[in-house]
Amino acid sequence: MKFKLGDFVRFVDEKREGYVTKIIDAQTLGVTDEDGFEIPVAVSNLTSVHGHGVSVEEVDAPKPIQVNVPMLSKTENGIYLAVANDNKAGNVVHFHLQNQTASVVLLTLTTERKDKYAGTFYGVIESFNSSLVYSASLADLDIWPEFSFQILLFTKADVKPVAPLTIRKKFRAKDFSTEIKDLPGLNKKGWLIRLDEQAPIIDAQKLKESFFKSSEEKKKTVDVPQKEIDLHIEKLRDDHHFLAADEMLIIQLAHFQNALDAAIVHHFEKIVFIHGSGNGTLRDKIHKIISKNPHIKTYMDAKKEKFSYGATEVVFK
Structure with missing residues (x-):
């Protein structure tokens, strides 16, 4: 078989x-x-196991009439990759290509690892429909192949043809560092990644104006952080049970950096970061970043009687 x-x-x-x-x-x-x-x-x-989930094709099932009516969703029209968590196997994720356009999508997916290629999926995805194209284990994220999507859009309408799309994607931990959400049309939770998004057009005038904003104007765009920042992952993410250790570290460091930058913008005298004792990885990373920051005067263990050795106090110049 x-x-x-x-x-x-x-x-x-x-x-x-x-x-x-x-x-x-x-x-x-x-x-x-x-x-x-x-x-x-x-x-x-x-x-x-026949008849389980979306990966098994239904045999002799009546085919529904295709009607190009957009799904009741706040998702903007486009082509997306919905990476859905599996309810039974916690580390497994399923990749669904979602066609949120009025056109038919002709799709091929090729994977590449160490100069070896494999054709993984090809097919037609009707307007406002989705198809399962790949499955993998999040635990193996570091050895996932690079994905190459080739997409052609077809419509019988009197519109100018859209140029074929070729999207190459190598997934990193940061792609899954955001909060998981309900995926439109799938009744599952996961991450939604847009594939056909164009690079934003830079407004030269607005860019020029941003250089001349006063420091007070810039302050208004940065929220004032707390005096004590708790970096324990359960305080930052509700879905931390699904995250690998390296993903947690990325999220914690990003939260630390944002709070540090905000404290500098608002001229804090000092700030405390609660990182816990653990294996010391987060503490070491934070100390390395702090030691190279020109705005910082010194840093030390914060209130040992309160935090033991699980927090660092940063004093600014």
Whole structure:
């Protein structure tokens, strides 16, 4: 039996199920179970679970009449990649290409890793519809391939044809550092990434005016931070259970940097960052950034009787 990425499978010799998240070789697949662990399994020890989820095609199901009516959603028209969390396997994510336009999308997806290419998906996605194009484990984010989307839009309407789109995307931890949200049309939570967005047009006059803003005007655009900034991940994100360690660190450092910059803008005398003790990684990163900042006079452990060694006090010049 031939399996593909995203198939939901069951183990033959034990009571366990999961998603195919890696093609190891012709005889072995990586299957991520409901606990989020990816297990190498022989193809001969797997069987498909028919009728489960979106990765299995319905047989003999009546085809709905296609009507080009936009979904009731606040999503702006465009072409999106919806990366959805799996409800059963915590580390697994499913990539859905969402066609939020009045045109039909002809799509190919090719993946590339270390100069080796694989055709992963091709198909037609009707107007205001979506299709599952890929599945993977978030735990393997650092070894994900680079994605190459080739998109052609077709319509019978009397409009000028849109040039074909080629989008190359290498996913990083920062792509999943934002809060997960409800995905339109999927009844799932995850991240929505627009693929056809054009680069913003820079207004030269507004750019020029921004250089001459007074310091008081600039202050108004930066919120005044708290005197004590708690960087524990559970204080910053409700979905921290789904995040890998490197993703948490990126979020914590971004929050730290924003608060530090805001304290400088508002001429703080000092500020305290609560980073916890832990393994010391966050503390070391913060101290490295602080030591190179020209606006900082000194820094030290903050109130050991209150924070032990889990906080740093920064004193500005």
